[in-house]
Amino acid sequence: MVRMVAVAMLLGALVVPASGWAQPSPRAGLPPILALSEIKPGMRGVGRTVIKGQQVEQFDIEVIGTLRGGGGVLPVKHLVLFRVSGPVVDRSGGTAAGMSGSPLYINGKLIGALSAGYLFQPDKRDLALATPIEEMLPVLDLPGGSPQSAWPRTFVADRPFIVGDRRIERVVIAENPAQARQIEAALPGVGAFLPATFTVTASGLSPRAFRILQSALGLREPLLPLFQDGGDPTAFRPAPITGGSSVGVLQAHGDLSFGGICTVTLRVGDRLLICGHPWDNLGEVEYVLTTSDIITVVRTLERPFKEGNLGQMIGKIDQDRGPAIRGVVGRMPRLLAVRITVVDHDTGKRVEKGTQVVRRPDLAKIFATAMALTAIDRSRDALLGGGTATVTISLRGRGLPRVLTRRNIFYNSRDIALASLLELPDALNFLLYNDFVQVDPLDVTIEIGLTTKRQTAALVDAQVERREVTPGQTLRVRLNLRPFQEDAVNSRVIDIAVPQNFPRGPAVLVIGSAGPEVPVEFSLQERVTQFLLREPAPSPVENLDDAIRLFEDFGKNTDILIQLVPFGLPSDGTEFVKFDVFAGRIVRTDWVIQGEVQIPILVR
Structure with a gap:
């Protein structure tokens, strides 16, 4: 965008x-x-x-x-x-x-x-x-x-x-x-x-959260970053809104504030015509309408721009059209509440952030991710650095049978803050782009616990009782895990049922983390931005109940995924979720799993 x-x-x-360019019929006011x-x-x-x-x-x-x-x-x-x-x-x-x-x-x-x-x-x-x-x-x-x-x-x-x-x-x-x-x-x-564009202002973000926001939104100019905390609007006594008055238009309101300043062309009753051009030209919308107080006009080599403070919410923007946007005074917009809590377990520091964002799917997940990164950055003395993050994401919306919660653990040796956010865009996609029901999104709660301690385990090796099986038999696998900086190796024996309809011929037993693989050719910041911008993939399951189970329980970094895959087929992809033709098991652990083992198997 x-x-x-x-x-x-x-x-x-x-x-x-x-x-017929005659003067329109009179309207009251x-x-x-x-x-x-x-x-x-x-x-x-x-x-x-x-x-x-x-x-x-x-x-x-x-x-x-x-x-x-x-x-x-x-x-x-x-x-x-x-x-x-x-x-x-x-x-x-x-x-x-x-x-x-x-x-x-x-x-x-x-x-x-x-x-x-x-x-x-x-x-x-x-x-x-x-x-x-x-x-x-x-x-x-x-x-x-x-x-x-x-x-x-x-x-x-x-x-x-x-x-x-x-x-x-x-x-x-x-x-x-x-x-x-x-x-x-x-x-x-x-x-x-x-x-005569309005100056877009983003406040309440950390510098790199601002950069992600700028990249994801495609912002070029004009743009005024304010890195101080957001929160309460600036206090000033608002003047009556008339033609020529300055007002604020916001798509995020709270600890994160994102919007701009425009001028009112006409007020008729509680309705306003504003800007003389669109914001995004999206038609029917719900943005925040606020009062505004102009500090000054900043004169630059390219073009001057107004700089000002945004005040209290006084209504909503409900039409975003080519010739103007329409504001309605006294009617408040319906927004999506985003709440973030970050606790640094090493220092005990706790940061809580909250913002309300437009209920527009592409923007909501960008604003929520930027707000979460800001909360993490504010909770740590050093922006960069490795560690472990426990992330819990809760989604609430009308149309869902209950509050949905996903919990996962992340480890990264370079930047745990960004690594902990890799799943957030897809989690928000479940709420905002659900394939099975029309969801009226209400709120998103994100809880993140951070520590510099490394909570990983290496998959040392795996052995099978035999290298040849027939469809309908059981393949027994011994897994050997070594937690980080521990001498003891944890072993578990897992039985995998080979389906009756499994293809005969060579196959590969693939054992590794159930979590998604993050390509090393992209930086974490680039990867987070890509996840924010990519189109939501169709759900690989057939109904809402299965989709909820997939959201809450599948693809966790602490799970070991064991798959028996016919030779020549990739060991990743949504076709393996159902485990129909493909034999597989998930093993739960308390560590972020690292490493992969592949064992050739012959299915006779």
């Missing part, structure tokens, strides 16, 4: 016919609206935004023209091209990230919301685009589950305009600054604009 609120997402979701057909070059007006604290201030605008996009099978869409000026713009350094959604007025009538800016101006960034209010208003009345439609990326100016020494006839909405530069260099007469 690429977070950059990009060009293609700049516009969004609702079909507006090419004809709506301000006067100036129709797009009435907007002419040279018209002047004002915009409203916050660049300090919560005070809404005005800046000047002048219309340059309108842009027409789409054509063919695409619905016709429009943008308004304008320049900004005035003392507020001088203080902000031009259009800044976080100004998206700023309402624009001509003669006291609302025309739309600032939604994109032009970066390639040598002295100032005063050229901007606006989403017409007529495109935004349908979002205000959307019912749940309304479909989305595509917006164009290329727009034709109603008349050419000049920027510096360039004559611009077409405008392309680019996804990022690098793409914008390529477009500007390669296509004469084309101007590349960027959405």
Whole structure:
């Protein structure tokens, strides 16, 4: 997922016919609206935004023209091209990230919301685009589950305009600054604009948890990491929410906070139109809506951005559409609670973290994993280092027969913190992508116990009574284990029944850990990120009860998996879970099992 609120997402979701640009029918509480057909070059007006604290201030605008996009099978869409000026713009350094959604007025009538800016101006960034209010208003009345439609990326100016020494006839909405530069260099007469994106802020994470979050989400820019603890929102007295007010939009809320700042275009009753562009363009959603207090506008070489504090939750975002996102004041979102407890048994230090995240499967498991890694990092004096971790994951959701719990033990000589999280993405997949029932996820509890002590046992060797068996017979195996730094070897005798339908011919008895093998060609951080991003695999079993048993009891690092495999077939894969044609047993132990033994067997 690429977070950059990009060009293609700049516009969004609702079909507006090419004809009939008349002013919409009056809605209770709506301000006067100036129709797009009435907007002419040279018209002047004002915009409203916050660049300090919560005070809404005005800046000047002048219309340059309108842009027409789409054509063919695409619905016709429009943008308004304008320049900004005035003392507020001088203080902000031009259009800044976080100004998206700023309402624009001509003669006291609302025309739309600032939604994109032009970066390639040598002295100032005063050229901007606006989403017409007529495109935004349908979002205000959307019912749940309304479909989305595509917006164009290329727009034709109603008349050419000049920027510096360039004559611009077409405008392309680019996804990022690098793409914008390529477009500007390669296509004469084309101007590349960027959405006036909000600054994405992540707080409450350790530095490497932040890096995993950044990599898994595909975050490029803008991004503001805050490494202090999250928790209670910043205390300030919130001002009434009106057009031009700054608000916060969060996808994680609590000890981990993840979201951004946008500007309100319009308030009608308890409903808000915000941003003038989408967040992720996902349609019906449930995000957190908060108050916001702007500290300052940070001026950078590439683009300025608003920096501010997020306050108390005041409602939810329930629509994430192309022309705007919709907020509802006073209605709280349903979120997934994630609770993490980490205990360092060597020092006695205990760390507890909690956050509420959006009930969106791909994001929920990323946020939960980042929060868990942060809790582990905060519980230890050294970030890196080996040891043993006992991890218990409990899942609760409507649709499941009970609270499901998986317990496993991990050992790693380099980085036990990351190694202990290798199963978390798949565990969350069981809750969020269940193959058998519709699960309404309620909460996830993760408990991790850490120690530097090594709790492993090496599989020294294994012997069989005979190397030849026939289907229906029993194969007796003696296992020899040596716990780490112990002289005594633990021996156990296990009988394996060879099924009647087992293929005759050469086979291999494979003995090793039941836990998943971690490839050494990837770092643990890369591996955790890969697990977060990969598509959930279909369940290898046939019903929910078997899936629960598989989740809670199979594939543990402390189990020894014994398999008799026909020669030429791999000794791993989901086909071995059922142990139908393939003979097998699982042996429980108290150690993380290391090593593997293979013994040739002939089935006559």
